Amino acid sequence: MCLAIPSRVIRIKDMIATIDVYGARRDISLLLMPDEVEIGDYVLVHAGFAIQKVQEEVARESLSLIKQVLEATEEELS
Amino acid sequence: MQRVVNKIRELIDSIGRPVRLMEVCGTHTVAIFRHGIRNLLPSGIKLLSGPGCPVCVTSIRDVETAIAISRIKGVILTTFGDMMRVPGNHKSLSEAKAEGSDIRIVYSPLDALKLAEKNRDKKIVFFATGFETTSPSVAGTIMQAGKEGIDNFYIYSVHKTVPPALRALLNSGEVKVEGFILPGHVSTIIGTRPYGFLASAYGKPSVVTGFDAGDILTGIMMLLEQIASGRAEVEIQYTKVVKEEGNPKAVAIMNEYFEPEDAVWRGLGTIPGSGLKLRENFRQRDIRSVIDLVVPEGKEPKACSCGDVLKGIKIPTDCVLFGKACTPEKPVGACMVSSEGSCAAYYKYEAISK
Ligand code: SF4
Numbered sequence: 001m002c003l004a005i006p007s008r009v010i011r012i013k014d015m016i017a018t019i020d021v022y023g024a025r026r027d028i029s030l031l032l033m034p035d036e037v038e039i040g041d042y043v044l045v046h047a048g049f050a051i052q053k054v055q056e057e058v059a060r061e062s063l064s065l066i067k068q069v070l071e072a073t074e075e076e077l078s
Numbered sequence: 079m080q081r082v083v084n085k086i087r088e089l090i091d092s093i094g095r096p097v098r099l100m101e102v103c104g105t106h107t108v109a110i111f112r113h114g115i116r117n118l119l120p121s122g123i124k125l126l127s128g129p130g131c132p133v134c135v136t137s138i139r140d141v142e143t144a145i146a147i148s149r150i151k152g153v154i155l156t157t158f159g160d161m162m163r164v165p166g167n168h169k170s171l172s173e174a175k176a177e178g179s180d181i182r183i184v185y186s187p188l189d190a191l192k193l194a195e196k197n198r199d200k201k202i203v204f205f206a207t208g209f210e211t212t213s214p215s216v217a218g219t220i221m222q223a224g225k226e227g228i229d230n231f232y233i234y235s236v237h238k239t240v241p242p243a244l245r246a247l248l249n250s251g252e253v254k255v256e257g258f259i260l261p262g263h264v265s266t267i268i269g270t271r272p273y274g275f276l277a278s279a280y281g282k283p284s285v286v287t288g289f290d291a292g293d294i295l296t297g298i299m300m301l302l303e304q305i306a307s308g309r310a311e312v313e314i315q316y317t318k319v320v321k322e323e324g325n326p327k328a329v330a331i332m333n334e335y336f337e338p339e340d341a342v343w344r345g346l347g348t349i350p351g352s353g354l355k356l357r358e359n360f361r362q363r364d365i366r367s368v369i370d371l372v373v374p375e376g377k378e379p380k381a382c383s384c385g386d387v388l389k390g391i392k393i394p395t396d397c398v399l400f401g402k403a404c405t406p407e408k409p410v411g412a413c414m415v416s417s418e419g420s421c422a423a424y425y426k427y428e429a430i431s432k
Contacts (some may be wrong), residue, residue: 003105003263003267004211004263008334014162026187029218029222031222031327031331032214032218032327032328032331033325033327034216034326034327034328036206039174044183044266044319045215046211046215046263047158047185047186047187047189047208047211047212047216048185048186048188048189048215048219049186049188049214049215051211051214051215051263051267051325051328052266052319052325053267054318054319055318058213058319060319066404072159
């Protein structure tokens with residue numbers, strides 16, 4: 001449940017950013033972000049909120065693990 | 079990675095006795111299995127799971143209360159999906175839903191807020207579970223509700239905080255661990271300072287660790303280095319993401335809306351100051367202050383050792399029900415429900431490998 005997923009910001013309007021995770025788009029809130037976010041940045045997303053900026057390489061590294069854990073969770077939900 | 083494994087071997091040889099470490103976070107428990115970390119480690123290192131699975135530690139009474147809320151006329155209860163199958167005294171939320179309660183799964187409390195906006199004649203209650211990773215998002219949602227003037231949005235907060243639970247574990251004296259692998263994402267929010275007491279008051283080396291195989295092995299190596307040289311500090315392995323100060327803005331918003339209260343953890347009992355309730359000026363969002371609910375004390379299922387598993391005293395396979403009466407399809411205790419629960423992780427990875 002504490003998993004945060006790195007995602008790329010593709011659009012920003014006020015405090016709402018649109019992110020791209022595995023090709024799916026979602027709107028998330030930037031309310032909790034300590035620093036300015038720009039289009040193209042990677043952010044860690046948890047429960048609909050960005051909680052931290054991360055480097056692109058970090059995002060790529062962690063995505064594969066997170067995908068696995070998510071699959072495990074989904075199996076459990078289905 | 080081989081270099082790190084070699085270093086770990088050298089360190090454990092120089093320490094000259096077995097070492098027990100606790101991975102606090104359920105995501106680590108799963109990652110350790112996924113990466114086969116135990117097979118890479120020398121036998122002198124024992125990894126124990128801790129209380130860091132929010133689903134597992136939600137008390138029976140809190141689940142029963144959520145069910146009772148869902149039965150109130152005009153209420154839509156919203157929850158994260160992984161809470162649905164957690165057993166209460168008699169039932170789970172998913173069984174309550176089958177019996178007619180309006181319960182919806184959301185990915186974000188903001189989705190619950192949207193539901194409130196569309197259903198102004200209903201009370202939308204968000205079952206607010208989770209640690210410090212999650213509670214700022216719930217605070218942010220209440221802030222948003224205020225801004226948009228959506229006054230039919232409420233929460234039932236059973237949020238918990240990690241550091242008081244670790245303190246309680248150490249105070250109980252039952253837990254014999256020499257170091258802590260601290261959670262990565264909780265620490266993204268709170269940073270390292272709230273864990274300072276682990277090193278300063280209890281002399282326990284602690285390292286905030288990331289989630290891939292290299293991260294976890296490096297975290298373990300850093301802990302062994304501390305133990306070998308007689309140091310006790312709170313260090314960060316996961317520097318790519320976690321900063322010493324955490325995310326000050328998220329912490330400020332969390333503290334603006336929530337204050338500590340005593341909370342009951344499944345299997346661990348009441349831990350002082352380990353829960354979060356809404357502050358006085360936001361109480362109108364707290365469903366407990368809007369409707370009166372009396373829900374009797376919950377009883378842990380007999381023979382379920384979930385509590386001892388969460389304390390790192392037992393491993394799941396020590397439980398007599400493990401894999402027999404208790405499986406992920408028919409969980410007896412909460413540790414078998416969540417994919418991040420130790421029992422479920424052991425069932426999935428250990429049982430198969432044997
Ligand atoms: S195996 Fe089931 S009954 Fe045993 S401790 Fe784990 S959750 Fe409880």
